[in-house]
Amino acid sequence: RKEVEQDPGPFNVPEGATVAFNCTYSNSASQSFFWYRQDCRKEPKLLMSVYSSGNEDGRFTAQLNRASQYISLLIRDSKLSDSATYLCVLLSGGYQKVTFGIGTKLQVIP
Amino acid sequence: GAVVSQHPSRVICKSGTSVKIECRSLDFQATTMFWYRQFPKQSLMLMATSNEGSKATYEQGVEKDKFLINHASLTLSTLTVTSAHPEDSSFYICSARDRNNSPLHFGNGTRLTVT
Numbered sequence: 001r002k003e004v005e006q007d008p009g010p011f012n013v014p015e016g017a018t019v020a021f022n023c024t025y026s027n028s029a030s031q032s033f034f035w036y037r038q039d040c041r042k043e044p045k046l047l048m049s050v051y052s053s054g055n056e057d058g059r060f061t062a063q064l065n066r067a068s069q070y071i072s073l074l075i076r077d078s079k080l081s082d083s084a085t086y087l088c089v090l091l092s093g094g095y096q097k098v099t100f101g102i103g104t105k106l107q108v109i110p
Numbered sequence: 111g112a113v114v115s116q117h118p119s120r121v122i123c124k125s126g127t128s129v130k131i132e133c134r135s136l137d138f139q140a141t142t143m144f145w146y147r148q149f150p151k152q153s154l155m156l157m158a159t160s161n162e163g164s165k166a167t168y169e170q171g172v173e174k175d176k177f178l179i180n181h182a183s184l185t186l187s188t189l190t191v192t193s194a195h196p197e198d199s200s201f202y203i204c205s206a207r208d209r210n211n212s213p214l215h216f217g218n219g220t221r222l223t224v225t
Contacts, residue, residue: 032213038154041221042218042219043216043217043218043219044203045216046213046214087154089213089214097159098156098205098214100153100156103153103154
């Protein structure tokens with residue numbers, strides 16, 4: 001089983017739609033979780049950290065479910081500018097080990 | 111916010127030459143930096159973890175003698191691609207963090223083309 005499983009998509013959604021991505025992980029000792037956004041041919045940029053208590057930033061909500069070992073990202077009222085690849089990133093091994101998901105490609109359509 | 115600067119952003123070199131890429135943390139000290147590469151339409155692949163003052167830890171399949179990593183200070187790590195070949199052409203990115211559980215901050219990447 002891969003350390004991190006993420007549906008590569010693409011997810012094609014109309015403007016204004018709500019879309020959700022999940023990322024499952026196998027290492028129960030994973031310590032920190034993040035969602036990053038990567039635009040084509042650019043470096044990843046931090047979108048938000050993920051906590052068990054949930055984290056909301058405007059139209060974006062991230063959640064960690066330790067019992068089921070997954071993190072989620074919900075995007076409400078999708079904008080064209082949300083089109084990108086969304087990466088889940090985990091830190092483990094005393095925060096020394098970094099594990100990436102393959103990334104989920106989102107395409108918001110007019 | 112934490113800033114990581116990577117230089118150069120783009121380099122074209124001839125086969126057989128070596129290329130050095132610098133990664134600097136501008137406003138924080140980074141005891142750990144990470145190096146990745148990304149081929150077109152593929153996901154980021156971790157190449158190595160670099161700790162200040164010690165040898166880098168390479169991922170399986172990454173040649174340590176080809177990809178030399180030096181992390182001589184808390185704000186600078188370098189990746190040298192030695193004897194570059196066309197198949198080394200890729201997007202190389204570094205990242206760093208200032209505390210153990212803080213998010214990673216990425217450099218803007220270096221697009222290497224070997225002709």
